[in-house]
Amino acid sequence: MSARADILSAVRRALKAPPAAPDLIVAEAAALLEDLDPARPPAPADPVEAFFAKIDDPAFAASIERIDGIRALPAALRSYMARHRLGFRLCLQPQEELRALSWAGFDLHHEAAPDEAVALAAGRRGISETGSVVLESGPDSRILNLFLPFHLVLAVRASTILGRLEDHAEASAGLPPRNAILMTGASGTSDIEGSYVRGAHGPRFLHVILIEDRPQGRLEEVRP
Amino acid sequence: MSAAPELHPETRRPARFKAQAAEALASPRLKLALDRTAGNAEAKRGAAVAAFPGFEAARVRGAAIKDHTLRHLDHYLESFAARAEALGTKVHWARTADEACRITVEICRQAGARSATRSKSMLGEEIGLPHALAEAGIERVETDLAEHIVQLAGDPPSHIVWPAMHIAREQVAELFAEHHQTPQDPDDVPSMVESARRVLRGKFLGADVGISGANFLIAETGAVCTVTNEGNAELTTTPPRVHIVTAGIEKLVPTLAHAMTLLRLLARSATGAEITQYTTFHAGPKRPGDLDGPEEMHIVLVDNGRSKMLGEGLEEMLRCIRCGACMNHCVVYRQIGGHAYGGVYPGPMGAVLTPVLQGLKESRALPQACTLNGKCAEVCPVKIPLPTLLRGWRIRSWREGLEPTTVRAGIGLWAFVAKRPRLYRLGVKAALPVLRIFGRKGWIEKAPLLGAWTDQRDFPTPPRGGSFMAQYKAGRRS
Incomplete structure (x- = not known):
């Protein structure tokens, strides 16, 4: 018998009970997700504010700033790169929304070198519960661009910020991308005597730029 | 205390637990x-649990999710x-550790691999993959920092989350x-991490095959979830032409949403974080138009005793998500570390798993090396x-006659006396004054017949006023 058949029959023998109907299994699995609130952190009143506060916490291994609209992204990058004396050579994830911006004064390329200084990518969404940015592979997203650079800057639109981990699961229903990454802070390790060090293999610095793109958000800001 | 015998890593075995524990206790560092x-992990976990009032409810839910999946494991x-x-992932099935290694090595051969990067996987250790790759002449590059350290030291991992826990920074x-052929400063841990980053970066990009484990297998989508804090999993699985996942069949969860409850539990219990830095879902090989990623993805689903556990009263152990909290909180592990156990998995979870993997005859000492203080179950x-x-396991070891004659005779004698209260009290009454002779400042350092206890720690001197029963009676009368 094939290994597959052997393992499946060993499992069935061990389970003793006859196999349940798939519908029943689906219903039982769904019931395990019902009334989940006592078993998870409370829903944030305002996911965007909670997301910002989470990453802004000094204990969180990343920094965050807010900009008013995606057109302000190059200026934010310029100031970040100047602040950290990184020069203006930027590895830009070749995503359409980023390429469409005006990058005058930057030396752009789209494939990170092994010693890349800084890269910018746009996140698919944010999760306020954990301060995670969701990144996906695809024809416009090179996974290595997110891991090779020393500094990684992630742009996330405020309208994509969700509250909790299950909200992300719900939002990503359907065919999953080849890689979906929940990135939460810079790379770190505590493997030598438990002392925490940033920048083990992935980026040592993670900076999140929250793009305010909610109409009501802008209105609130311009109101006296 | 006399110097413990020097034991070569390869001679460590569960059956030599006593000698290995003595060696560990004699180690100065x-x-x-x-x-x-x-200790650090224990404190951080405590803080994380205190900050999450839903932790207890999440534990109940997490256990229920695992139980449900295991109950319908064939379906999932x-x-x-x-x-x-x-x-587009090729799925392989392996009944045993050997079969899993053969399949993995064969995939590497087919790919013409000379080097393979590996992202830490305890299952890989369980099936003996490091050894199998070496035999096949394939260079194995461990990429998790701690695994890199133990690889250089020629040691097996001593903890399932911090494999280099036993190695001091010096x-x-x-x-x-x-x-690395560069000078190192033991007081500058960040520079040492930087050194490993530099050396491993070249290895990541030059590997032919990347091998990872899996923290969860998502039945609904066919995706494999890996969690790391270093980012080494993605650097292991992205550049090589072939990505191989080796995973135990108990890693399944129904859907991504179900995985979320377990991720909350895993990170908090392991490191005290709310989630790991990199929680990644790998769903098949590179797709048309993708800018990077492996051209082939293989998953080796490994049974290796798990289906047997399911049918033999050990199904609860298959819930394990490998967080390491049980060993961090174990009074025995905290004294002797992981190597003394002699198996792949140390601590309480290892003492349950090793008899499955290596047989009870070989590993009967491990379930005995437990105070039954219940701390592991409390934090699991x-x-x-x-x-x-x-x-x-203790009961089974007794029933199968695996306990040595001296133990059986000793317990037999004790049972004989314990079942006869008069005789028992007489014995205690006679022994107490004798024991008190050896007491110094409330502790006994050495006494006849107490060597097994007093070699490692002092025995409390019995208080004045006689046995518990004598004091109890006296108290009732007053």
Whole structure:
């Protein structure tokens, strides 16, 4: 018998009970997700504010700033790169929304070198519960661009910020991308005597730029 | 205390537990290293649990999710395999450790691999993959920092989350100075991490095959979830032409949403974080138009005793999500570390698993090396009744006649006396004054017949006023 058949029959023998109907299994699995609130952190009143506060916490291994609209992204990058004396050579994830911006004064390329200084990518969404940015592979997203650079800057639109981990699961229903990454802070390790060090293999610095793109958000800001 | 015998890593075995524990207790630095890392983990977990009032409810839910999946494991295995294959992943099945290694090595050969990067996987250790790759002449590059350190040291991992827990930073500096061929400062941990980053970066990009484990297998989508804090999993799985996942069949969960409850439990219980830095879902090989990623993805689903556990009263152990909290909180592990156990998995969870993997005859000492204080079950994020399972192995060991004659005779004698209260009290009454002769300042350092106890720690001097029963009676009269 094939290994597959052997393992499946060993499992069935061990389970003793006859196999349940798939519908029943689906219903039982769904019931395990019902009334989940006592078993998870409370829903944030305002996911965007909670997301910002989470990453802004000094204990969180990343920094965050807010900009008013995606057109302000190059200026934010310029100031970040100047602040950290990184020069203006930027590895830009070749995503359409980023390429469409005006990058005058930057030396752009789209494939990170092994010693890349800084890269910018746009996140698919944010999760306020954990301060995670969701990144996906695809024809416009090179996974290595997110891991090779020393500094990684992630742009996330405020309208994509969700509250909790299950909200992300719900939002990503359907065919999953080849890689979906929940990135939460810079790379770190505590493997030598438990002392925490940033920048083990992935980026040592993670900076999140929250793009305010909610109409009501802008209105609130311009109101006296 | 006399010097413990020097034991070569390869001679460590569960059957030599006593000698290995003695060696560990004699090590001047081990206890310090254990307390630093495990103590730190214990404190961080405590803080994380205190900050999450839903933790207890999440544990109940997490256990229920695992139980549900295990109850329908055949269904979930089949649906996972079908989904994964639809994504272009090749699914392999391995009944035993040897079969899993043969399959993995064969995939490497087919790919013409000379080097393979590996992202830490305890299952890989369980099936003996490091050895199998070496035999096949394939260079194995461990990429998790701790695994890199133990690889350079020629040691097996001593903890499932911090494999290099037993190695002090001075030893890391020596290893890196020799193998990275650059001077190292043991007091500058960030520079040592930087050194490993530099050396491994080249290896990541030059590997032919990347091998990872899996923290969860998502039945609904066919995706494989890996969690790391370093980012080494993605650097292992992205550049090589072939990505191989080796995973135990118990890693299944129904859907991504179900995985979320377990991720909350896993990170908090392991490191005290709310989630790991990199929680990544790998769904098949590179797709048309993708800018990077492996051209082939393989998953080796490994049974290796798991289906047997399911049918033999050990199904609760299959809930385990490998967080390491049980060992961080174990009074025995905290004294002797992981190597003394002699198996792949140390601590309480290891003492339950090793008899499955290596047989009870070989490993009967491990379930005995437990105080049954219940701390492991108290912290386990999926509520595995570890002390009950350990007691189960003890009972089985007794029934199968595996306990040595001296133990059987000793327990037989004790049972004879304990079942005769008058005789028992007489014995206690006679022994107490004798014991008191050896007491100094409330503690007995050495006494006849007490060697097994007093070699490692003092025995409390019995108080004045006689036995518990004598004092109890006296108290009742007054």
